[in-house]
Amino acid sequence: MAAYLSAPGSYPKPLQKPTAASVTASPLAGLIQTLQDRVAAKAALSRTLKDAFSDPLFVLGITMFLAGFISNIFHDEILYNLRRTPPPTPDGKPHYAIPHGGLYRYISYPNYFSEWIEFTGFAIAASPHWEYTAPWQFVVAEIMVMAPRAYKGHQ
Numbered sequence: 001m002a003a004y005l006s007a008p009g010s011y012p013k014p015l016q017k018p019t020a021a022s023v024t025a026s027p028l029a030g031l032i033q034t035l036q037d038r039v040a041a042k043a044a045l046s047r048t049l050k051d052a053f054s055d056p057l058f059v060l061g062i063t064m065f066l067a068g069f070i071s072n073i074f075h076d077e078i079l080y081n082l083r084r085t086p087p088p089t090p091d092g093k094p095h096y097a098i099p100h101g102g103l104y105r106y107i108s109y110p111n112y113f114s115e116w117i118e119f120t121g122f123a124i125a126a127s128p129h130w131e132y133t134a135p136w137q138f139v140v141a142e143i144m145v146m147a148p149r150a151y152k153g154h155q
Contacts, residue, residue, distance in 0.1 A: 064121025
């Protein structure tokens with residue numbers, strides 16, 4: 001770190017002391033420089049997105065994300081419909097209904113499962129080199145929090 005900070009050209013510009021050559025003569029020149037930097041950044045980003053869609057892992061991740069997102073909404077709507085229009089009971093007590101349709105035939109919490117698929121897809125798209133980065137940490141944390149709730153609710 002000391003070697004990095006001691007080399008005059010190696011640290012970012014905000015930490016450098018202004019010199020006569022680095023001070024802009026007019027605000028317009030600073031604005032033009034800023035606009036040039038923004039255009040260059042947008043061009044680099046567009047190249048990155050074009051390259052990303054040619055990567056099969058990125059496409060797989062986006063596909064998984066969209067499939068999980070749509071499935072999550074579908075299964076949440078099934079649950080919301082049970083609450084919106086509860087079946088009548090003769091004694092007026094709240095009625096518990098078991099959801100039917102979709103993945104509810106196979107698992108108790110398909111909305112949780114769909115969310116796991118959704119964010120696993122996001123992690124694959126955002127960090128395709130299988131490094132333990134923030135997207136993967138989120139997936140692991142989400143599963144660790146939701147799996148015990150799903151297990152308890154299934155019993």
